[in-house]
Amino acid sequence: MNMPLAPFTDVDTSGQHTLRLVNGSSNCLGRVEVFHDHKWGTVCDDTWDLHDAAVVCRQLGCGMALSAPGSAHFGPGEDPIWQDGVHCKGTESALTECELSSWGEHNCAHSEDAGVVCSGNTRLQRPGRLRVKDGPSSCAGRVEVLYNRTWHGVCGSGWSLLEAGVVCRQLGCGPAQSVPVRDQFSRGDGHALLEGLSCRGTEMLLLECQQKGMGPGPCRQGSAASVVCIRLVGGPNGCSGRVEVLHEDVWGTVCDDQWDLREARVVCRQLGCGTALSAPWESKYGEGNGKIWLSDVNCKGTEANLTECEAKPWGENICNHVEDASVECSGTEIPEPGPVRLVGGPNRCAGRVEVLHKELWGTVCHDDWDINDAQVVCKQLGCGDAVLAPIGGKFGQGLDTIWLDDVNCTGVEAALSECPARPWGDHNCYHKEDASAICSGNPSILPLLPAIR
Incomplete structure (x- = not known):
């Protein structure tokens, strides 16, 4: 209980x-x-x-x-x-x-x-004590939280990349790569500490997220939450840079032998960074230090993560760091087409809707907000079709002007500004009613939609 x-x-x-x-x-x-x-x-x-x-x-x-x-x-x-x-x-x-x-x-x-x-104190257990277990490193495995001096798992019900992203941030492990399912890293003792966990993705600690319960008990969904983290280093943004993977608690690089767009495609998909634009060789984004973990990686391009691809055994290679592999993904390289953006989500194709008016970004009230309105936003951003139109500030509350209210699109408009709505700035809303959109061009979040509904 x-x-x-x-x-x-x-x-x-x-x-x-x-x-x-x-x-x-x-x-x-x-x-x-x-x-x-x-x-x-x-x-x-x-x-x-x-x-x-x-x-x-x-x-x-x-x-x-x-x-x-x-x-x-x-x-x-x-x-x-x-x-x-x-x-x-x-x-x-x-x-x-x-x-x-x-x-x-x-x-x-x-x-x-x-x-x-x-942050906690010396008399009480610090909130947010967190670790991952039974994985290949301290940044991949089953998520556990310290409670009453005992480590317990987290229930996988509702677990998504939003929650995983908070875990990776708290552990200093870079972006969340994936959220393994079906107890890939074992179930531990079968007890769950947190249930019904719901993160916005911007929290600094997992225990900042909203949750239904606290204390050891059976996980009703029968699976423990897990996470795998990965990172791109030396690039201009989170979607371009030198590829680094974690093994045996040590970050290391990937040799560029046989490295091409198929491997880059897998990395970009893992990071929720859209499609692969290029797969640079010869340490384009600088030489790494220490281990070269992977070499002769051979992906089909459809794998869910890089470790599913064929490669030499971990650490076995004839390379040096001048051959470190990199990727450049479309996620943050494509300029936003028009004065609209999605903020607070895991990437540019999911988040709080913001529009630019009078050189000031502002939010959209969720009154009358539905999938037709989200469809226009997704199309305008080149993010595919709308999958969900969350309301209630799902991706956090904006801080500035609320520009639009009672938006009523048919779904065929080319831009949100073409849809019927109240006059700019005329509304009866608060930022807790900010509207959001999740688009199909967001590969990192599509398998996880039940957690966001």
């Missing part, structure tokens, strides 16, 4: 609890709640930022503030909303020392409840 942690609280000199974090997966992250007039209540996310979160983390003895999520990231509260317009310098010793509105005075709903993610 999943057993949530008890909220971590601060106690005043009279023994009264004054501050706590609720509904998080560790003692040092969760929804912020304060005690007033004999009742616990929440804090509105208006003006909420890292300065405010720093005070909460310090007051609770939870180390440094890592992020200050709003929009009820850790679920909406059910009690009074006690504070709004909190404005801390970040040096205060308690939240009540910060500038804020009168107790109970606000213009918020619980969908705007503020949260914090802290």
Whole structure:
């Protein structure tokens, strides 16, 4: 059975609890709640930022503030909303020392409840302790999280490249290459720590992601989450550079013997970087250091990852680093055709929809947003057909103007600006209603759509 942690609280000199974090997966992250007039209540996310979160983390003895999520990231509260317009310098010793509105005075709903993610402390287990097991390296394998001094797996239900990307970022392993299925790296002890995990892909820690449960228990989907990471080095962006693979916890290069577009095609597909444009030889993006792990790689071009291709045994080669192989993929090399872009997703063909107007990027409200509208965006970007039209700020909330609302495309328009909509800037929305699109030209995300719906 999943057993949530008890909220971590601060106690005043009279023994009264004054501050706590609720509904998080560790003692040092969760929804912020304060005690007033004999009742616990929440804090509105208006003006909420890292300065405010720093005070909460310090007051609770939870180390440094890592992020200050709003929009009820850790679920909406059910009690009074006690504070709004909190404005801390970040040096205060308690939240009540910060500038804020009168107790109970606000213009918020619980969908705007503020949260914090802290680094942890020496008295408590640090949140976010993470590792991968039973894979070929420390950057590929079954994902495990430390809980009550024991390592437990993560349930594979809803696991996608968005969650895998957070894991790879937290481990310092570069972009997520793939999310192996069917227990490729074994199931471990058969217990899951996290279930119903849903990441935006921009989080710094896995435990920042939204989750339904916490605590060891059976994985209802019967599989443990896994991840494989890969990286391109020395290039101008994440979709061009020297190919490096991880083996025995050591990054190494690939020799360019027999290297061609078929191998580059596999790498670009793994990274969600579109199609292969070229497969440069002779260390075009600089010479690597240390191991040359792969040589004489021979792919058909249809493989899911580079390790499925034929090659000499790991580390066996007659090469030197002047022969390091590289790839150049279409993912970030193709300029965006027109004043529209997708932001916050794993690549340029999935993310929050943003449009350019008066030289300022802004978002699109999800009112009336559907697959026909997403189809126009995907076509406009050269990203194939629309697969999904997520609403509710699935890929994070924008920060600037909301330019469009009540967009109503038929799906045949050449650009989003051709579709019927309210006048530019006329809307009744918040950024938590930002619209998104996922296109078929995004090969890294297509097998994972159930996790995003």
